[in-house]
Amino acid sequence: MTDQRGGLFTKALSLVIAMISSGVLIWFLNSPVFDVRNVAVHRADSSPPPAVDPASIEAATRPLIGENVFRIDSNALRRQIRNLPGVADATVRVGIDGRATVTVAYEAPVANWVANGQSFLVNASGEVLAEQFEPKVPLTIEDDSSARLVPGDVVSVGALIAAHQLQSNLPLLRVIPSHIRYSAGQLTVVDHAGRELGFGDTSQLDAKLVALHAVLEQANRLGERIASVDLRPIERPTYRTVDAPPLATGRNPRAP
Numbered sequence: 001m002t003d004q005r006g007g008l009f010t011k012a013l014s015l016v017i018a019m020i021s022s023g024v025l026i027w028f029l030n031s032p033v034f035d036v037r038n039v040a041v042h043r044a045d046s047s048p049p050p051a052v053d054p055a056s057i058e059a060a061t062r063p064l065i066g067e068n069v070f071r072i073d074s075n076a077l078r079r080q081i082r083n084l085p086g087v088a089d090a091t092v093r094v095g096i097d098g099r100a101t102v103t104v105a106y107e108a109p110v111a112n113w114v115a116n117g118q119s120f121l122v123n124a125s126g127e128v129l130a131e132q133f134e135p136k137v138p139l140t141i142e143d144d145s146s147a148r149l150v151p152g153d154v155v156s157v158g159a160l161i162a163a164h165q166l167q168s169n170l171p172l173l174r175v176i177p178s179h180i181r182y183s184a185g186q187l188t189v190v191d192h193a194g195r196e197l198g199f200g201d202t203s204q205l206d207a208k209l210v211a212l213h214a215v216l217e218q219a220n221r222l223g224e225r226i227a228s229v230d231l232r233p234i235e236r237p238t239y240r241t242v243d244a245p246p247l248a249t250g251r252n253p254r255a256p
Helices: 002-030 054-064 074-082 157-173 205-222
Strands: 038-043 087-094 099-106 111-115 118-122 128-130 140-143 177-183 186-191 196-200 226-230 238-241
Touching: 038 054, 054 074, 054 099, 074 087, 074 099, 111 157, 140 157, 157 177, 157 186, 157 205, 196 205, 205 226, 205 238
Parallel strands: 038 099, 111 140, 140 177, 196 226
Antiparallel strands: 087 099, 111 118, 118 128, 177 186, 186 196, 226 238
């Protein structure tokens, strides 16, 4: 009998403990004491300044206010923030004191992409980060062929890479780009002297730069001032001089 009574007492005690634990758990999950009351968003130490609209980050974190800290899925919120244009990574920390801290690492814009008169910041993958112009970004591409862009859209990565290559290499030929235009898959550079250089599509840029160098050297030997160059026929590029209205076909610059 003693063993039986002892067993019943143990079961009853276990049941009471379970009920108390459940009650405490329910209180933890529902008590306003553990609701989030403050959300702070910080930029990661190694992150560049944000190009993304701060409102998009605020909109993603706003639902945290009033949520019970034990009910928040930090990993899901982190994934949501990481999917925003312009965000490279994020961490989410929630404390039982009702404070939530979101630390965001932003992607660096590599170019201003101007479409239909509106400028956008794009990253190295061609993703549109934000609708704005950043003068500190050294590369600007004017695109006459794009429709209205919004953050999250993707522009031509090939044009982005080609424009960067031209901006880096043309000064070696004493050609300083003032405008880089991309339209219908074609790249055109207007340099500091007002010369219009047509590179065509984004392929074979190295060969086109060699051909351009040969054209410039030939024109210099002949004392000609170039108004425009068409490099689409790489083997036989054509150019137009300032004082000659018709298009002048140059000798093969590579020929001796």
